[in-house]
Amino acid sequence: MNVFSIVWKNFKQWLSVDKPPQSNAAPPRSLYLRHLDCGSCNGCELELNALSNPLYDSVQYGIQFESSPRHADALVMTGPYTRNLDEAARLTLAAMPAPIIITIGDCARDGHIFQDTYAIMERPSEIQSAIQQHIPGCPPTPGQILAALQKFKTE
Amino acid sequence: MMTDLHAQIRRIGAQAPIELPRHNPAESHFIIANDDELLAICQWMREQAYYFCTMVVSDERLLEDDSFKIYYTFSSPQSRLIILEYPFNQQHPRSYVSIREIFPAVESLEQEAWDLFGLQPHNQPLIAENGFILHKPFPHNLYPLRRTRRQSRLEDRIAKTAVNPAPAPGTLPEGMMILPVGPIHAGVIEAGHFSFHVAGEIIEDLSIQLGYKHKGIEKLFETKFTLATGWELAEKVSGDASFAHSLAYCRAVEALAGVNAPPSAEIWRTLLLELERVYNHIADVGAMLHDISFDVAASEIAVLRETAVRLNQRLTQHRLLRGINRPGGVILPHRPNLADIRQTLDQITPRFFELSRFVMELSYCRERTIATGVLTLDEARAIGATGLAARASGWRTHDFRLRHPHGFYVSPSIQTIIQETITPDGGNPQRNIPLYTSSLNGDVFSRLILRVAEVETSRQIIFEALDALADSDAAAPTWQPIQQEIQNAPNHEFGLGFTESWRGEIFYWVMKGPNNTIFRCKVRDPSVFNWPALRLAVIRKKVDSRSNHHWENILADFPLINKSFNLSYAGHDL
Numbered sequence A: 001m002n003v004f005s006i007v008w009k010n011f012k013q014w015l016s017v018d019k020p021p022q023s024n025a026a027p028p029r030s031l032y033l034r035h036l037d038c039g040s041c042n043g044c045e046l047e048l049n050a051l052s053n054p055l056y057d058s059v060q061y062g063i064q065f066e067s068s069p070r071h072a073d074a075l076v077m078t079g080p081y082t083r084n085l086d087e088a089a090r091l092t093l094a095a096m097p098a099p100i101i102i103t104i105g106d107c108a109r110d111g112h113i114f115q116d117t118y119a120i121m122e123r124p125s126e127i128q129s130a131i132q133q134h135i136p137g138c139p140p141t142p143g144q145i146l147a148a149l150q151k152f153k154t155e
Numbered sequence B: 001m002m003t004d005l006h007a008q009i010r011r012i013g014a015q016a017p018i019e020l021p022r023h024n025p026a027e028s029h030f031i032i033a034n035d036d037e038l039l040a041i042c043q044w045m046r047e048q049a050y051y052f053c054t055m056v057v058s059d060e061r062l063l064e065d066d067s068f069k070i071y072y073t074f075s076s077p078q079s080r081l082i083i084l085e086y087p088f089n090q091q092h093p094r095s096y097v098s099i100r101e102i103f104p105a106v107e108s109l110e111q112e113a114w115d116l117f118g119l120q121p122h123n124q125p126l127i128a129e130n131g132f133i134l135h136k137p138f139p140h141n142l143y144p145l146r147r148t149r150r151q152s153r154l155e156d157r158i159a160k161t162a163v164n165p166a167p168a169p170g171t172l173p174e175g176m177m178i179l180p181v182g183p184i185h186a187g188v189i190e191a192g193h194f195s196f197h198v199a200g201e202i203i204e205d206l207s208i209q210l211g212y213k214h215k216g217i218e219k220l221f222e223t224k225f226t227l228a229t230g231w232e233l234a235e236k237v238s239g240d241a242s243f244a245h246s247l248a249y250c251r252a253v254e255a256l257a258g259v260n261a262p263p264s265a266e267i268w269r270t271l272l273l274e275l276e277r278v279y280n281h282i283a284d285v286g287a288m289l290h291d292i293s294f295d296v297a298a299s300e301i302a303v304l305r306e307t308a309v310r311l312n313q314r315l316t317q318h319r320l321l322r323g324i325n326r327p328g329g330v331i332l333p334h335r336p337n338l339a340d341i342r343q344t345l346d347q348i349t350p351r352f353f354e355l356s357r358f359v360m361e362l363s364y365c366r367e368r369t370i371a372t373g374v375l376t377l378d379e380a381r382a383i384g385a386t387g388l389a390a391r392a393s394g395w396r397t398h399d400f401r402l403r404h405p406h407g408f409y410v411s412p413s414i415q416t417i418i419q420e421t422i423t424p425d426g427g428n429p430q431r432n433i434p435l436y437t438s439s440l441n442g443d444v445f446s447r448l449i450l451r452v453a454e455v456e457t458s459r460q461i462i463f464e465a466l467d468a469l470a471d472s473d474a475a476a477p478t479w480q481p482i483q484q485e486i487q488n489a490p491n492h493e494f495g496l497g498f499t500e501s502w503r504g505e506i507f508y509w510v511m512k513g514p515n516n517t518i519f520r521c522k523v524r525d526p527s528v529f530n531w532p533a534l535r536l537a538v539i540r541k542k543v544d545s546r547s548n549h550h551w552e553n554i555l556a557d558f559p560l561i562n563k564s565f566n567l568s569y570a571g572h573d574l
C-alpha cells in the first residue's frame, strides 16, 4: 500500500465522519457574536466576559465573540438604549450580514431601573424587529447566558 | 475647634465666612461670600496639599436663597472634609468663578455642569458646544438637571428638536493622522470614543469622548427614588463597584440623618468591600496578562476570579454583591458561613500570588509593562488622579481608608495592614509576596504589582474582619431602621458619603427634599478624575523638562495601558 492510498483511505473515512449523525442530537453549529453596549451598568459585561473563562469556556460550544459585526451571526445587546448610542447602535446593526439581536439583562428588555428618563429612548423599529431572544436577569449569570445561547444556536 | 484652617479662612475672608454646624465633627462647612474669597481659600488649600474631592451644582432657585449653588468638597491632610458653599452672585446668575487653574480636576465636572445645568465659568474660555455628556441627539439648551425641568417635558423637547451640528474637525500638524476608535469596541467592553493622534505608530495625543452611556441617573434619583430606596439605583451606577457605590450612598443618607450603622454592620461592610476589591483586582491582573499574551496564566487567574465571585454568590445570593446595603446597615439574606470565606480565600490567594510572582519576573512581562504608560507623580498630583492609579504613581498615602478612616477601618490593626502595602519592600516578613513596591513610578508594571499587593492587603483585612465577627455577638443586629431619623432631618440638609472602592474613592452628596425625597444626588465615581490621567499616561511627553528624552507609547500599548487603569465608562457618564 503506498502513501497515496493511506491518505485516500483516511480521506474517505473523514468524509464519512462529516455526515450529520442520524440522531436527535443537535447538529454541531457555531454562533459568532458581537457585543453591543447600549448603556449598561457594566454588570452584564462582567458576566459576558466570564463566559470565556475555562469554567464556562463558551468556545468549546462554538460560541465566541468577534471583533467586527461583519463576522457575527448575532449581536448581543446590553443596556437600556441611551440616546447618545442610538446612531452607533443602528450603524452596528447595519454592518451585520443578517440582522439578529439577542438582548441580555433586564435593562435591555424594558430599561429596568433606568426606565422613564430623558436620556433613554425607545428602540427604533429596525432594532426592535431584529430582537430574537431575550436573556433575563440583572445580570443573568454566565450559566444562564450560556444555556440560553446554546439553545438559541440549535434552534 | 479653632484649627489652622479656621484661622486661615477667617484671615482670607473679607467678612469672615459663615461657618455652619455639621453632625460629623470631621466636617467643616463654610459659606463663601464672593469670588475672590473662594479663589484665595482654594489657593491656600492647594499649597497645604488639600485634595479636591467633588463639585456639586445644585439648583436652589426655588428655595430661600434663590440661586444656583456650588458645593466644593476638599479633603485635608488632617483627615477633615471641608465643604465650601458658593451661592451664585445675583448679577451673574448663570456663571461662576472657576477654580480650574488651582484644581484642574474640576474640569470634567465643569463641562458636565454646562451640559446638565447650563452654567459657565466666567474666568475661563466659554464651553462652546454641549457634547461632553449630552451629544448630538439632545437639543442645545436642555439643561435637564435644573429643578424646573420635568422629566416628561424633557422628553417632549427632545422629540421636537433638530440635531445639533457636528463640531468642525480641528487641524492637525504635518505628518500626523487621526485614528478614531469606538464608541463600539472590538470586544466585550463599554462604549466610549477615542481619537488617537498618531505619527507612525507613536501616539502623540489622544482625545477621549465619553458620555455615550449617559442614562440621566442623577435626575432619576430626584424623580423616582426616595432617600430610603435610592440604594437600588446607586448599586447600578457601575456594576463592578456595586457594593462600593451602594455603600457610599448609604453613608451619605446616614450622615444626613445623623446616625451610624451598628458596629457589626460596619464589619460586614468592610469585609464585603474588600471582597469586591479582591475579585476585581484579580480580574484585572488576569486581563493585563491576557493583553501581554500570556494566556495560560490569564486563564488560570480567570478561574480564581470566578471562584471569588461564586463566594460572593454564596454569601449574598448575588455575584456582584447587590442588594445588601441599606441606609442603617446591611441586610444579609441568611447567616453567612464564616469558615467558607476563610477557606475560599485560602484556596484562591496562594495560587494567585504564585502565578503573579512567576509572571512579574518573566522578561517579556517586564519588557511590555515597565516604562509603558507612565503617569508621573507630579502629573498625578497636579490633575488630582485618584485611587490605585495615583498610588501606583508614588502618591502612596492617597487612600481614603487612610486619609479618612471610617467604620471598621479605624481599627489600628487594619490601619497597620494598609500602611504595610505602601511601605517600600520588606516591611512585613509575613507578607506572602515579594514586591517591588519601592519602585512605584506610575507605569503599567507599577499598577500591576500594586494590584497584586492590594489583594494581599484585602486578604489580611478580611481575616481581621472575620476574627472580629467571630468575637462579636452573632445575634447582634446588622441593620436598624432609620426612617424616623430621616424624617426628622430638616429639609435641604445634605449628607456626604464616601468609600474607597477598588478604583478609588467614590463620593455621594445627597440633599434631602420634602417628604423624604432626594432633592439632589451627585455621584462622583473615581473614573471622572482618572480618565484625564489615562490620557496623560498614553501621550508622548518629555521625561523631564531638562532632558530631551520622551516617554512614548505605540498604538498596541493602548489596550494594555487602558486595562491597567480599568476605568468605568458607566460611572463617568451616569
Ligand code: SF4
Pocket: A039, A040, A041, A042, A043, A044, A078, A079, A104, A105, A106, A107, A108, A112, A137, A138, A139, B236, B239
Ligand atoms: S441588567 Fe442589571 S447588570 Fe445588566 S446592565 Fe442592567 S443594571 Fe446592569
